[in-house]
Amino acid sequence: MKSTQPIIKTSNIEIYKTDISNELSLPYIGGVRAGFPSPASDFTGERVDIYKECVPHPESTYFARVTGDSMNKDFLEGDLLIIDASLEYRENQIAMIYIDGEYTMKRIMKINGKCFLQPSNDSFPPIEITPESNSQILGIITWSFRKHI
Numbered sequence: 592m593k594s595t596q597p598i599i600k601t602s603n604i605e606i607y608k609t610d611i612s613n614e615l616s617l618p619y620i621g622g623v624r625a626g627f628p629s630p631a632s633d634f635t636g637e638r639v640d641i642y643k644e645c646v647p648h649p650e651s652t653y654f655a656r657v658t659g660d661s662m663n664k665d666f667l668e669g670d671l672l673i674i675d676a677s678l679e680y681r682e683n684q685i686a687m688i689y690i691d692g693e694y695t696m697k698r699i700m701k702i703n704g705k706c707f708l709q710p711s712n713d714s715f716p717p718i719e720i721t722p723e724s725n726s727q728i729l730g731i732i733t734w735s736f737r738k739h740i
Contacts, residue, residue, distance in 0.1 A: 653673075657670040662685070
């Protein structure tokens with residue numbers, strides 16, 4: 592997934608277009624237990640193509656990097672997101688949204704007949720979407736990746 596230059600870069604988001612012209616096939620060792628260790632003989636010898644696994648619709652998929660902490664129960668600063676613009680929003684999914692000149696990611700909630708963008712960080716208030724709001728759902732976040740070292 593090579594993409595060196597963001598297609599959109601603002602103070603709170605960087606968005607990259609996908610390029611999966613090459614395969615990224617990695618060894619697959621099977622299920623890994625989070626409890627007691629499993630024998631090394633669980634190695635299957637199979638391979639998983641990360642691109643095919645994570646990007647089923649490459650023509651409508653793009654990446655973004657998380658900045659800020661309004662969604663800190665879901666993502667941390669620097670996490671890499673995969674967003675699929677071909678998917679329709681369903682309840683409790685997290686969407687990439689353009690609203691009033693800004694990009695953000697939030698859950699969309701309907702409360703008492705009103706529509707809100709709901710952050711996961713309780714320190715941030717919901718954002719009401721009104722008929723006057725210039726808003727558009729740009730895609731659904733399907734994967735997130737976090738570097739651990």
